[in-house]
Amino acid sequence: KSEEKGIDLTIVQDYKLAKDNELRFEVEPNERVKLDLVDGSAEIFGTELVRSRSYIFESGAKIAVFTWFGCSVKLTGKLEACYVSKDTPMVIYLNTHAAVEQLRKTAEQEDIRGPRILVVGAQDVGKSTVCRLLLNYAVRLGRKTTLVDIDVGQGGVAIPGTVGALTVERPADPVDGFDLKVPLVYNFGHTSPNGNIKLYETLISRLADVFNAKCDFNSQIKYSGCIINTCGWIKGQGYQCILHTAQSFEADVVLVLDSERLYNDLKRDLPDFVNVILQPKSPGVVERPRESRRDARDERVKEYFYGPRKIYFPHVFDIKFSDVNIFKIGAPALPDSCLPLGMEQENTQTKLVPVIPGRDLTHHILSLSMAESLEENVVETNVAGFVVVTHVDTDRQVFSVLSPAPRPLPRNYFLIMDIRFIDIH
Template sequence: MKLTPDGVAALLASLRVDASEKLTKGPTVLIAGPTDAGKSSLSRRLLWQALVERDHPILFADVDIGQGEISLPGTIGATEVSSSSMRSIDGVSPAVEDRERYGEMHNYPLQWTNELVYYIGHTNMSEKDWLFKWYISQLAARLSERQASGPQLAASGIVVNTCGWVEGQGYRLLLDCIRAFQPSHVLVLGDTKLYDQLVHEQAAPSVVMLPRSHQATRRSAAYRREARVAKIQQYFSRHVPPAMPFFQVQVPFDAAAFYRLVQNNRQEMQVKKETLIESMAHTIVAMCKTPPADAHLIRATVMGFLCIRSINKRSKTLVFVSPCAGTTLPSKHFLLGQIEWIAA
């Protein structure tokens, strides 16, 4: 099936109205396609248009670990998007009667709050494909639980943004995403081969071909690296001018415990506690709620992120860069990955 983005929006709108009247789940839309096809922009557009048409919250899931639309690179996550998510530009908020035009002019500016985030700790899915698949299943299950708790939220459906790796192992991981989220519609941007493969696989009840966005631009590997660094710096600066120092928190060694998720010889997932070593400096770590037992960290969502700035073995203290001020940590449990921020 081939449609235009406007045609897709009209179709989804009618399905949401029908779901609202029948108190059933609305459409789950998964967006697939190669890098630089316009998937993130289409995600924002569909979310924005859903808010314009119904003004009911809608769920958005982002599983592109390379760039991180909702949170930092190396994460997957989801958020509930409402009309309050419509971000103002230069202090000018969209008027209710002019929201559609405002979105078109500003590339559908949305801000994310109350995120549900899992930390994979890598920007390449091939490095931790088993962990990616595990967290995808966890995320899909959590969103299903949220829908079950609210009929209007369920009727709005879900928009799922995926990464641009769609060949070989990347294609197989895309199929894992489709199996986890069970979308009613898969939208394929600008890739006829991928479209044909998904139709052949009968990946979803409806597979729709869309043209690559004319606004999408080709981005080099260097540009993507710079964008990831900028995303991390923005998280820790909270939009504070660069001249302002980042917040720092100094704690004793015993105030922080570090863990890594690993697979054993039987491919079973385990939580491994790591010893603090100096080479961990500049590593981004994910703070998790204190679990009843370490093994529960397998299902832990992220409270926030810190960056290890320095480790002093003589004084047995370490310094974190933090996105907010404070002298103590809400939790001492941290998940490690391989994301670093050298500027910290």
């Protein structure tokens, strides 16, 4: 089978898991591993496994197979680490889901908006996994809960450097994650909120407004509520961003993973009606060094253009300088003495600055704004997708791009991101 290419078929391990146990494994770099459910029932981050399918995980994947009632699984291929653990917070997470579901039922009965849950904590405590679990459990009950992702470092809904929202209508695939066909995405352009705090907060407010409008329009989405995944910056301005998010979305529940100090600060600073809950992180959570976070970002961008397991064939074409307008968001701050009377320093952080294409544009990712004219607020308009500049020819006044879709471009305003991707396909 072509699917089994790159899997060492000579290494086969069978595991029998007792109820409430978890099998945790990591795939070796440059290897692939096949997982088969032989007997019983199991799930990966809230998605049930089926016996008739083999699940193939790529290099570096970190997976936890949990069973409520016991199961047998077979792993084929080279593993970096693999062990069975009884020590899991799954029962806590299931209880959280049950409590949230109760809030959804109340929302339905009383025709009020459903629960809005903010998941916060430092880097690498498993925030994305908890969000995925809660979303999968909700969708298995027929809910249409919205994932709001403001973790610009990882990009759970689109690529890193963006914030976005996605209405989840089916469980995440154990290998490929949620179906990302129609997300709502905004260009932020940096991999950390401190790249432009004012812009970050502006986009969070914008996301909240759009989500509220969607709730007014669709009662199923309104009752199902949302789950907000945040980034791991929890001190100083990062903490202020958490407060801003809680306020913008009018969060009802804040789940704090593994940080007592953050829990106590939020308890003090958020209104009394917000339920702040401290929860443990899973002992299976692995801390990633900076390099592997960077690699994961590159992988995410590559997947955007080439698809999981390189199943897409992106297009390459030239764009004339004269056919498009390229902007960056945020002008350098001026000394207060140079500012026009009554103008705030902050206004410059969300200002559009025209960019003349030059060689330094090479390898930058550009997001294509859905704005049809500059009369619209381009900064707060969602984006259609992304291209990466592969070459700039200043003599011919054209630049070449790698694009997931063929020509022609649906719009002609590009926003430059502070993120580069070198295509060595």
